Amino acid sequence: MSLVQDYSVLCFTLCYIFFCGLLITPPVEVISAGLTVQNIFSNVLGSETINFVYYHIKRSSVTLVVHSFLLLFYYITLGWFQPQLQLYVPWKAALQYQLVLAIALTIFIGACSVVYYWSRNNWNNHPIATQLGYLGDSSSSWRSVAASINIEFRRIDKFTSGIPTGRRIIVTDSWVIKTTTYYVHVAHQRDIHLTLKASEEHNISYENMTRVQFVHMDVNSVNVHIKPFTIRLNALDYRDLKDKLQAPVVNARNIVIRQSLSEQFLQAFAEQISINPVFHLPDGMEVDTCIGCMQKQSDIKLHKHCDAIEAGECVQCYCRPMWCLECMGKWFVSRQDQQRPETWLASRSPCPTCRATFCMLDVCKIQL
Ligand SMILES: [Zn+2]
Ligand SMILES: [Zn+2]
Ligand SMILES: [Zn+2]
Known part of the structure; x- marks a missing residue:
């Protein structure tokens, strides 16, 4: 066999291994292009939403068969690209290719037999x-457990x-x-x-x-x-x-779970509010449920305490209390520059109801 031929077989093999990698562990790009076993065989597999267990029984079986075919497919395509190797007449091919063919056939036939055995009696023998x-x-x-899961x-x-x-x-x-x-x-x-x-x-x-x-x-x-x-x-x-x-x-090892950026902010927001002056509810005024989450009682009043006086800075809000601390924090985050979290704490936001500008110093907890 010539060196050039060896080289092209090697290149082909490396490309093929790369292709197998894409098929077995597809990256996001391949998944979004729909080139996955699930997508290609979607007609056979049925709907995951309607029949979760049967879908996965079939999906795992089809995946096994497809993966077991890869080595045989390598042999077939190599024979196509390199006709001089005479892979389609195995008794004339070199010993190593005969060996590859034998292993490929064993894997493929073995996998097909296993899947056939699983599928007997409507998948009674499948490991799932x-x-x-x-x-x-x-x-x-x-099947009754499967129905409950479905x-x-x-x-x-x-x-x-x-x-x-x-x-x-x-x-x-x-x-x-x-x-x-x-x-x-x-x-x-x-x-x-x-x-x-x-x-x-x-x-x-x-x-x-x-x-x-x-x-x-x-x-x-x-x-x-x-x-x-x-x-x-x-x-x-x-x-x-x-x-x-x-x-x-x-959590015996005391593993620290990192919070998301907005969770960290909400914590800092709540800490700041807890040291701000409280707002005493005037007699006769009642608080309703928060209109953000419809679950908690409103416990926040925007009342200007900072010393901002210039135009464009904080102004007094005259809205009645309508928000809970958590919803107000989330609203505040949503009005910030998401690319620059370091500015959030010192930043301002319009009141969700009247649009009056406020900062974190102007958010007061209601004293009931
Ligand atoms: Zn709320
Ligand atoms: Zn307001
Ligand atoms: Zn302010």
């Missing part, structure tokens, strides 16, 4: 189905984190679910212990070019048939996840 079988009562089948997945108040095509964490009222390439981990909320294990920080996230922290959490089930698994999620999603979980999260 087996796992669900351990989650129901002794009398119920895995129903809860359709609710809009579930927690989800991660990209739809990759590893995703889903927490519903009763279930904690993690999807992976070939499997879906499921645990019942009442059975689990959660432990914060580690955190990792990256200076730049590819999504929004800011610092990002990821936390790793172990999920252990008291059900001995359920394998423990690890959840990895953006620290900014951590609070939402905790709200959805019924069990407490053990």
